Amino acid sequence: MVDLIDTIVYAGRLKDKSALMSSSSGGAFTALSDFFLKNGNAVVAAVYNYENHTAEFQMIRDEKQREGAKGSKYMQSKPGDIYWEAYSWLMENQEKELLFVGMGCQSDGFRKFSEIKGIRDQVYIVDIICHGSPSPKLWREYAELIQKKDGKITYLTFKDKRNGWKSPTAYVKVNGAEKPIKDYVKVFYNRCALRPSCYECPYATTERKTDMTIGDFWHIEETIPDFYDPNGNSLFLIHTNRGEELFEKIQGDLDYRLSNTTQCWQANLEAPTKKSEQREEFWSDYQRKGIDFVMKKYGTVPMKTKIKNKLLRIIGGGVHRE
Template identity: 90%
Template structure:
């Protein structure tokens, strides 16, 4: 029986420092997936496909597969027939359980599916705090444009933590060299390229019907300064009694601290991302002039802003002296 509870909030991160550094935030997904894979259960999550540059949901049955699912992905993922695949796996393995991890809309869809199919008591459903999903076609054409100029992409990350968790580095590896993705990341965050439904997302709240919500614990250095770690911090929002038991399963792998919805506040836990005033112009430019044009126009910092930032940096240095 799955019952909704008043949301419980935790800050947490992996004790394993190596695994923490290879995670986007505090390693919540690694801790959760470990709990299932070690006991022979299954995990469903999104994996990047380097052949066609799409993100696809897959059944994950071992840690090697799981490593491919780690990390933030700034493009829309395709569930495909994963709901049915997960159901068939559970029917073939009647003593096993399954962890499903996806965006709010995908995870709540699986929750409804699991209730209809009568498997809700055998699945644990986790969703991820979401800024919104850009067009998968946009990313695919962007990746293909890189490959046309530089060679095949063999590695992708949006949140490398070489400069710390608060200043992530996004890049792809091509022919052994790194190529930054600053232009694409700026387009992602300037809100031009998201799906229309993302601007009206009903899941941008702390109250959800999944078992647990995970994401970055932004502003933790201000709200829980004595628990902050520059290498990454995860947020756990527990919504059901099943989510409570799930968190108990992973506590031994974590350093964690009880928190609340005020300390963990962030924009996408209160409201959907707002539509950019430039959205129509962006898509008109894209249709007429293509991917390279919009990445240059909307993904680069204007010269005026660069000069302003440089002056602020200089002035800041003067004041510090």
């Protein structure tokens, strides 16, 4: 039986330092998926496909496959037939359990599906705090543009933590060399490229019907300074009695601290991302002039701003960021 509870909040991160460094934030997904895989159960999550440059949901049965699901993906992932695949697997393995991890809309869709199909007691459902999803076509064309210029992409990360968790590095590897993808990341965060539904997302709240919500614990260095780690910090929001059970099962792999919804405040737990005033102009430019043009126009800092920032740094003023 799954019952909603008053939301319980934890800050946490993996005790295993090397696993922490290869995670986007504090390793919440690794801790959760490890528990299921070690016990012969299954995990459903989005894995990046280097052949067609899409993020696709897969049934994950081992750690090697799980490694492909780690890390933030700044593109919309495709559930495909995964709900039915998960259902079939559970029907064939009645004694097993399954962990489903997706964005708010995807995970809540699976929650409703699992209730209709009578498998809710066999599944644990986790969703991820979400800024919004850009069109998958945008990323695919961007990746194809890189490949046309430089060669095949063999690795992608949006949040390498070599400079710490608060200053992530985004890059792809082509022919063994790193190529920055800052322009795409800038377009992602400037709110021009998101799906229209993302600006009205009903899941941008601390109150949800999944078992657990995970994400970065932003501002932890201010709200729980003695627990902050520069290498990554995860937020866990527990919504159901089943989520409570799940957190208890992974506690041994974590350093964690009880928190509250005030300490963990961040914009996308209160409201959906606001639509950019440039959105219509962005899509018009994209349709008329293509991916290369919009990345140059919307994904780079204008030269005037760069010069202004440099001058401000020289005279010791504040840095203007766009």
